[in-house]
Amino acid sequence: MSETARLIIDGKEYELPMFTGSANEKAIDITKLRDLTGCVTLDSGYKNTGAAKSAITYLDGEEGKLWYRGYPIEQIAEYGSFLEVAYLLIYGDLPTEKELRYFTESISHHTLVHEDMKRFYEAYPTHAHPMGVLSSMIASMSTFYPESQNPNNFKDIELTIHRLMAKMPTLAAQAFKVSIGHPIIYPKNAYSYTQNFLHMMFALPTFEYEIDPVIDDALNKLLILHADHEQNCSTSTVRMVGSSQSNLYSSISAGIAALWGPLHGGANQAVIEMLERIKNDGGNVAKFVEKAKDKNDPFRLMGFGHRVYKNFDPRARIIKKSCDDVLNKLGIHDPVLDIAKQLEEVALQDPYFVERKLYPNVDFYSGIIYRAIGIPTEMFTVMFALGRLPGWVAQWKEMVEQGEPIGRPRQIYTGHDLRDYVPIAKRG
Numbered sequence: 001m002s003e004t005a006r007l008i009i010d011g012k013e014y015e016l017p018m019f020t021g022s023a024n025e026k027a028i029d030i031t032k033l034r035d036l037t038g039c040v041t042l043d044s045g046y047k048n049t050g051a052a053k054s055a056i057t058y059l060d061g062e063e064g065k066l067w068y069r070g071y072p073i074e075q076i077a078e079y080g081s082f083l084e085v086a087y088l089l090i091y092g093d094l095p096t097e098k099e100l101r102y103f104t105e106s107i108s109h110h111t112l113v114h115e116d117m118k119r120f121y122e123a124y125p126t127h128a129h130p131m132g133v134l135s136s137m138i139a140s141m142s143t144f145y146p147e148s149q150n151p152n153n154f155k156d157i158e159l160t161i162h163r164l165m166a167k168m169p170t171l172a173a174q175a176f177k178v179s180i181g182h183p184i185i186y187p188k189n190a191y192s193y194t195q196n197f198l199h200m201m202f203a204l205p206t207f208e209y210e211i212d213p214v215i216d217d218a219l220n221k222l223l224i225l226h227a228d229h230e231q232n233c234s235t236s237t238v239r240m241v242g243s244s245q246s247n248l249y250s251s252i253s254a255g256i257a258a259l260w261g262p263l264h265g266g267a268n269q270a271v272i273e274m275l276e277r278i279k280n281d282g283g284n285v286a287k288f289v290e291k292a293k294d295k296n297d298p299f300r301l302m303g304f305g306h307r308v309y310k311n312f313d314p315r316a317r318i319i320k321k322s323c324d325d326v327l328n329k330l331g332i333h334d335p336v337l338d339i340a341k342q343l344e345e346v347a348l349q350d351p352y353f354v355e356r357k358l359y360p361n362v363d364f365y366s367g368i369i370y371r372a373i374g375i376p377t378e379m380f381t382v383m384f385a386l387g388r389l390p391g392w393v394a395q396w397k398e399m400v401e402q403g404e405p406i407g408r409p410r411q412i413y414t415g416h417d418l419r420d421y422v423p424i425a426k427r428g
């Protein structure tokens, strides 16, 4: 039975169709609302607006559930490899051994970037933030591969997907090496995806970086946990840019720019900066919890709260456990981890946070592991982007395959009524 929603406007009743998804989520389909009623909806920040029907990721914010193509994140993070999960998100199913081998070998084949791209680094300021570099370099890839312009050419898009998966880690590591004045380290395709990234980040021409399996496993888990998260800010940006039939490189570049914000992926860098600030201020956690509650104080607890999760972010649970494991196995005692745990304990007992259902999110603990791995704070959001890449690609591909129309929201005008031009001699 197809349900309907009834709306009464100025005494007139309208019926709108409803849509129910495969997890029983219900939506009022307002596709014809303006034609029917002359009205549009208003929903600042799209807190109540579904922008897409998607089969990729399912979130239940109340229950703290996260599924990639139906598989729970707990199992995926425990047993999966990042490229296996990337394949699952992009193509819809876990790959067979043969499919994973082809995907892995194809990506290995494309890990080098065009030598001319190194010249860009000569123009960036030495301490350019790597997110600004990465976003620009990914957009520039569209100029090196002009054949990637047509989003409906399956063969070209497939090659573009593999090039993006292969080259983004190389570009990310290059941005880091250049920022510290080290020579760029080329990929070694005998390594796995995560091992290659660690090699490019930490090896030197004079020194072969020995890959610690504990670090490699932690990186694999972190990339998996960040791989997709339905219609978040950066993914919605990727879909919006792609909806104009802009190429995949430009759409991903826009997603990187959106992720950079401290309210989104930039939070992992902001969390560590916040924890360091609390530590340097004497470690008075309660003082900063009070600041976060004070409406006159712009300070917020970074890594806390979420638009969708009104329960624990399941990724935060997994990362918190991994945090303890990695630091114990590496024999590292990081004082900011102690502060993070104190902060979590104090905040989760405070009515302000309990009433607003503000829990630690994916960004709260991830930076502590990145730090333990030896990744500098400014590279934390780049790590988030490396993890989120397959999710962005999967969502962009789904949007193209669905034949979605160009995104173009409406508005309600609140400006001046019609008025005549005033010559400058007659103005105020």
Ligand code: SDX
Pocket (backbone or CB within 6 Å): 045, 228, 229, 231, 232, 233, 262, 263, 264, 265, 267, 292, 293, 299, 300, 301, 302, 303, 304, 305, 306, 307, 308, 356, 358, 361, 362, 363
């Ligand atoms: C990510 O969307 C995704 O899926 C994102 C992500 C992904 O995987 O793509 O999960 C990744 O971006 C995680 C979030 C990382 N950001 C942060 O950690 C920054 C700190 N968090 C907040 O800025 C905030 O919680 C947001 C942005 C995450 C969510 O904001 P909302 O949903 O718009 O909620 P809101 O700002 O309307 O807050 C509701 C209330 C407000 O108080 P009242 O006006 O009701 O009195 O909660 C308060 C807010 O002031 N609040 C906080 C707070 N977060 C919300 N107060 C103090 N500290 C915080 N962190």
